[in-house]
Amino acid sequence: xxxxxxxxxxxxxxxxxxxxxxxxxxxxxxxxxxxxxxxxxxxxxxxxxxxxxxxxxxxxxxxxxxxxxxxxxxxxxxxxxxxxxxxxxxxxxxxxxxxxxxxxxxxxxxxxxxxxxxxxx
Amino acid sequence: xxxxxxxxxxxxxxxxxxxxxxxxxxxxxxxxxxxxxxxxxxxxxxxxxxxxxxxxxxxxxxxxxxxxxxxxxxxxxxxxxxxxxxxxxxxxxxxxxxxxxxxxxxxx
Numbered sequence: 001x002x003x004x005x006x007x008x009x010x011x012x013x014x015x016x017x018x019x020x021x022x023x024x025x026x027x028x029x030x031x032x033x034x035x036x037x038x039x040x041x042x043x044x045x046x047x048x049x050x051x052x053x054x055x056x057x058x059x060x061x062x063x064x065x066x067x068x069x070x071x072x073x074x075x076x077x078x079x080x081x082x083x084x085x086x087x088x089x090x091x092x093x094x095x096x097x098x099x100x101x102x103x104x105x106x107x108x109x110x111x112x113x114x115x116x117x118x119x120x121x
Numbered sequence: 122x123x124x125x126x127x128x129x130x131x132x133x134x135x136x137x138x139x140x141x142x143x144x145x146x147x148x149x150x151x152x153x154x155x156x157x158x159x160x161x162x163x164x165x166x167x168x169x170x171x172x173x174x175x176x177x178x179x180x181x182x183x184x185x186x187x188x189x190x191x192x193x194x195x196x197x198x199x200x201x202x203x204x205x206x207x208x209x210x211x212x213x214x215x216x217x218x219x220x221x222x223x224x225x226x227x228x229x
Contacts, residue, residue: 037220044207044221044223045156045207045209045220045223046220059217097163100169105211106169108154108164108166108209109169111163111165112163
């Protein structure tokens with residue numbers, strides 16, 4: 001059974017960047033896609049984008065185009081999400097999740113524990 | 122862009138049936154997935170592809186999808202079912218994943 005382990009909480013200044021990792025602690029990504037979803041405090045789930053590791057092809061939500069970069073390292077079964085030009089509205093819990101398919105469409109059957117990113121001056 | 126509309130809240134007494142809707146234009150032509158999220162926890166997939174139940178999810182959870190509305194049905198509701206529920210689809214026209222706004226299920 002796949003377990004996704006994310007990097008720890010981050011506190012960042014406005015205008016800076018943050019890079020969150022997501023490692024498959026048990027199992028590998030194999031041919032599955034990995035997606036990134038965030039949740040601002042008290043708000044709903046928001047899709048940011050995803051990647052198909054075996055092809056290293058990423059797909060981004062229009063809202064985050066130009067600010068987010070999703071990559072993967074198959075050798076370590078780790079995916080990364082980097083968000084730049086941070087602002088206070090980016091304060092949220094960021095989740096990675098495995099797609100049951102090899103495309104970034106859902107459903108997402110395994111989720112990381114979440115990484116809290118706080119943007120504050 | 123494609124929009125999914127969920128009621129903000131649904132309340133039900135223990136033992137009764139809860140129905141949570143997810144509205145979208147011709148959503149019946151898409152595959153709908155449902156997630157349960159309890160406070161401070163990551164979401165959990167409870168129904169996939171309209172009506173499939175992942176391993177470990179009780180039979181009390183079921184789904185349907187037709188026309189402009191998909192529905193998550195929880196029978197014999199228990200206190201432990203109290204959570205936020207989100208529907209999700211993939212919009213082929215934009216190649217984007219879309220989540221509904223979420224519904225808070227309260228067990229009275």
